[in-house]
Amino acid sequence: MASIFTKIINGEIPCYKIAEDEENFAFLDINPNAKGHTLCVSKKEVDKILDLDQSAxxxxxxxxxxxxxxxxxxxxxxxxxxxxxxLEVPHVHVHLIPLNDMKDASFQHKVSLSADEFKEIAEKIRTKIE
Structure with missing residues (x-):
């Protein structure tokens, strides 16, 4: 059964996409620790990061x-x-979290954003991708 991240990558579940290449996909976390909290996931459905081959x-x-x-x-x-x-999704993912305080990294402090705020920050981040 495909993970929730595979379903996002395949377009079966909507997301606020940031970037994509042949092997990886980035999108905003919908339950963010901070505005701009982004997940980078391998398109390979692998559970643990250390189980990826070195190239991936x-x-x-x-x-x-x-x-x-x-x-x-x-x-x-x-x-x-x-x-x-x-631990929460059995699919390799890297959290990128804008930090101003250690609580931003705690996963116990969450921020709420409207759909418009998600769209706005996603677009701004996308324009800075090099």
Whole structure:
């Protein structure tokens, strides 16, 4: 059975897409820790990041760096935090979280955004992708 992320990648579930390449896909987290919180996922449906082959692993991290730089150029934050937890969805994903305070990284502090706010921040981040 396809993971929720595979369904997002395949367009079966809508998302606020940020970027895509042949191997990876980035979209806004719909339950964000902070405005601009983005998930970068491998298109390969692999549960654990360390189970990716080296090429896919390095490709995902390079892709996440590119997306993270765009977030950093868009969102007012001290830095973009990177975390790989992966317990909630059995599909490799990297969280890119704009951080101004340690609570932004806690996954216990969430922000609410309207559909318009999601669309606006996604568009702004997309324009900064190099």
């Amino acid at each position: 692993y390095l490709g995902l991290m390079a892709f996440a760096r590119k997306v993270g730089k765009a977030i950093e150029a868009t969102v007012d934050c001290k830095r973009v935090g990177i975390t790989v937890i992966g």
